[in-house]
Amino acid sequence: MxxxxxxxxxxxxxxxxxxxxxxxxxxxxxxxxxxxxxxxxxxxxxSRRAEWTGPDGSAQPARFDHGAPGFEARSEAFVRVVEAAERDGVLARWAPVIDQDGRLGRDDVPQWVPTPDTxxxxxxxxxxxxxxxxxxxxxxxxxxxxxxxxxxxxxxxxxxxxxxxxxxxxxxxxxxxxxxxxxxxxxxxxAMRPCWTLMAVTDAPAPLPAWDLAQPSTGPTGLIVRSDARPGRTRVPGRAHWVVHASETWSRAHVEDAADDAQAHLQAALAQHVGQPLAWHHASAHRWRYAHAPADAAVxxxxxxxxxxxxxxxxxxxxxxxxxxxxxxxxxxxxxxxxxxxxxxxx
Ligand SMILES: Cc1cc2nc3c(=O)[nH]c(=O)nc-3n(C[C@H](O)[C@H](O)[C@H](O)COP(=O)(O)OP(=O)(O)OC[C@H]3O[C@@H](n4cnc5c(N)ncnc54)[C@H](O)[C@@H]3O)c2cc1C
The missing domain is CATH 3.50.50.60 (FAD/NAD(P)-binding domain)
Structure with missing residues (x-):
């Protein structure tokens, strides 16, 4: 100029x-x-901050990335940018172990996660x-x-x-x-797609799941993220931090539900997927009315x-x-x- x-x-x-x-x-x-x-x-x-009460009555901070848990970079230009951000310490690569109905695996394409929060x-x-x-x-x-x-x-x-x-x-x-x-x-x-999201702190299940991310094909959940297993996040001994995304079908059908109702459904679905009752320290739900854009709307x-x-x-x-x-x-x-x-x- x-x-x-x-x-x-x-x-x-x-x-x-x-x-x-x-x-x-x-x-x-x-x-x-x-x-x-x-x-x-x-x-x-x-990301959203929350507070829960520890066993000694003290306030414990929690931070949930309740929007995109990570993202992919496929175009050459974006790959260059994310790799530069990785060098600057703003992004980290994430290769989560994924549970798809009991089958564990990894994606070929790396996920990128901003640090220390999304x-x-x-x-x-x-x-x-x-x-x-x-x-x-x-x-x-x-x-x-x-x-x-x-x-x-x-x-x-x-x-x-x-x-x-x-x-x-x-x-x-x-x-x-x-x-x-x-x-x-x-x-x-x-037609933007909605997504109900659960943010929760529980006692760490024993044993801890062998996966970092689960994609159940049935029930209300589409994605379960072990939030504290992502790069750059702090793990609290004995606790697990979760972010659960309801599936597209469930989110659409329940988009006008009260947050308490959505939360209760997603808590039950998380415990079911983990395969044991969970001791809850914090739980809240957030509705994203416009979470995802359809890929075919590009101009x-x-x-x-x-x-x-x-x-x-x-x-x-x-x-x-x-x-x-x-x-x-x-x-x-x-x-x-x-x-x-x-x-x-x-x-
Ligand atoms: C639960 C969830 C999971 C997701 N998972 C993935 C994933 O795995 N991979 C992936 O690639 N993407 C994922 N996404 C989608 C991705 O996050 C979005 O596509 C992307 O972040 C959109 O960016 P944007 O800048 O277009 O819009 P936004 O991020 O929505 O930014 C728009 C901004 O505008 C502000 N705003 C709105 N109205 C006004 C106004 N009137 N005045 C002032 N400010 C206003 C909002 O507060 C917001 O900050 C996910 C999204 C959600 C919610």
Whole structure:
């Protein structure tokens, strides 16, 4: 970029798509501001703190990665990035022992796990960038002086050259509808899959399971993760930390259930899979209404970009699903903005 004023970009969403886009734009010289409705960054690469009471009555901290437990990198570009993050200590390889209905095995493709917790990758990308958390952007206005963003009736940014919407498509549709009804209509039609998730601390079963990750093919659970057996996590002697994802079918059928009911079902299913009663110290359930994007919702170019309005959208659904799809989408949108401003600078 030249000495001309830096183009400014407001990015809504600090998940991996928004964080990737923000980092690429900041590195290219853009003035970036990021907004997220949550208290922290990471989005569906999330973790949650909890507390349980130890035998001596003391408060014991626990931390659960209740979003993506790990992810794969298949494209050459993403493999390069994750290997660099591994060298920086932000990601670790995970080759879990997998139990599929009693058959133990390992996948050929490594899983990547951010350390010490799942949001670490987004935190690293956003490290020195202006970030406002706890801010739910509900209106985008295009005004003569640029874009403005509003949250709960307050203007949180104004006079911004470009806006990037990096949130799950059903939520993005609300922001995009006044400006790009065609994108919003497409976004509403994408069937995101829900996932109920159980986070639990129990006494360690004896013996400990021979697996790190189980994928039962029957019952309500789709995935059982021995959370503290993942790389970079602390094991508490005598205890086991679990994250259980309900199957897609069960999550869809029970999406409107109360959290207590979902929790009770998943606790019972976990004990059944482990094959013995469990002594519970903590249990809670979280519903992800928009956990997974379908792989076939990807768009040509892996993002939406309107150069006239200087408005873009990125995220897992547009980029091909999962963490890698979201990363590809955020990166693709940043490239479109950089190209547009380089062209304008040459003209
Ligand atoms: C339980 C679970 C298991 C998963 N397992 C895997 C897996 O094994 N492998 C894999 O590759 N992927 C997995 N995924 C999917 C993966 O986590 C997502 O595809 C990816 O993280 C999506 O990133 P994103 O940046 O597109 O969106 P998000 O991570 O959803 O980020 C969007 C951000 O926008 C914020 N936001 C939303 N609305 C607003 C608003 N109006 N204003 C401000 N901020 C807003 C949110 O708080 C969030 O931080 C899993 C997801 C879940 C939930």
């Amino acid at each position: 030249s000495a001309a004023p830096r183009p400014s970009v407001a990015i809504v969403g600090a998940g991996i798509a928004g964080a990737t886009c923000a980092r690429a734009l900041a590195d290219a010289g853009f003035a970036v501001q990021v907004f997220d409705k949550s208290r922290g960054v990471g989005g569906r690469m999330a 949001p670490a990758l987004c935190r690293a990308l956003l490290a020195d960038l202006p970030l406002v958390t706890g801010c739910t952007v509900d209106t985008l206005r295009r005004e003569p002086g640029g874009w403005s963003l509003e949250a709960g009736g307050d203007r949180v940014a104004h006079g911004v050259d470009s806006v990037v919407v990096a949130i799950p498509l059903p939520q993005a549709a609300v922001l995009l509808a006044p400006h790009r009804p065609d994108w919003a209509g497409r976004a509403r039609a994408v 040509p170019g892996l993002c939406d970009w309107d150069a006239d309005a200087s408005l873009g959208a990125c995220g897992d659904a547009l980029g091909g699903a999962g963490v890698e799809g979201a990363w590809l989408s955020g990166r693709a949108l940043a490239a479109r903005l950089v190209a547009r401003y380089r062209e304008a600078a040459r003209a």
